[in-house]
Amino acid sequence: MNKAVERELLVPETPEEVWRSLAEPGWLGKDASIELEPAGEVQAGERSGFVEEAEEPSRLVFWWSAPDEEASRVELDLEETDEGTLVRVTESRPLEILTLRGRDLAVELDLAGGQGPLASAAAGGAALVMG
Numbered sequence: 001m002n003k004a005v006e007r008e009l010l011v012p013e014t015p016e017e018v019w020r021s022l023a024e025p026g027w028l029g030k031d032a033s034i035e036l037e038p039a040g041e042v043q044a045g046e047r048s049g050f051v052e053e054a055e056e057p058s059r060l061v062f063w064w065s066a067p068d069e070e071a072s073r074v075e076l077d078l079e080e081t082d083e084g085t086l087v088r089v090t091e092s093r094p095l096e097i098l099t100l101r102g103r104d105l106a107v108e109l110d111l112a113g114g115q116g117p118l119a120s121a122a123a124g125g126a127a128l129v130m131g
Contacts, residue, residue, distance in 0.1 A: 003092075004090050004091065004092035005090070005091045005092070006088070006089070006090045007088075007089045008086060008087065008088050008089075009086075009087045009089070010081070010083055010084060010085070010086055010087075011084050011085045011086075011087055012083060012084040013084050013085055014057075014080065014084070014085060015057040015058060015078040015079070015080050015085045016057045017085075018057070018078055018085045018087060019036070019056055019057035019060075019078065022034065022036060022060060022076070023036050028042075028044040029044045029045055030045070031043075031044075031045070032044035032045070034051065034062065035051060036051065036054050036056065036060065037051060037054050038051055038052065038053060038054055039051060040054065040062075042062050042063075042064050044064065045066075046066045046067060047064045047065060047066045048064060048065070049062055049063045049064030049065060049071065050062065050063055052073070057078060058077065058078050058079070059075070059076065059077050059078070060075075060076045061073065061074070061075045061076070062074050070093055070095060071093070071095055072091050072092065072093050073091070073092050073093070073094055074089065074090070074091045075088075075089070075090040075091075075092075076088070076089055077090075
């Protein structure tokens with residue numbers, strides 16, 4: 001299973017200044033752009049995607065991928081400190097986790113001959129609730 005990559009960076013600016021800089025293309029690469037609003041477009045070279053969440057000036061979440069590459073989810077959390085802004089970046093591949101968990105769930109539910117407790121419950125007509 002693929003683990004998330006996490007990094008922290010202390011920037012000597014306010015969260016508002018860091019937020020404004022996120023709209024500048026330089027941090028994503030040459031000829032890059034990002035629209036800092038939900039469903040906004042993300043472009044960076046061959047990578048493209050969309051903004052999932054934008055909470056000015058504290059949180060930005062977007063998805064992106066290159067052609068023939070699984071999408072990754074990038075979370076940027078901005079936290080004001082005495083020294084400026086702590087930027088936490090987390091990049092993960094949740095779709096990979098869902099794919100793996102979906103396969104496990106199919107086995108449990110006897111969709112592939114599973115024998116687990118969920119397979120027994122499903123065979124008895126129990127409803128599946130995922131939260």
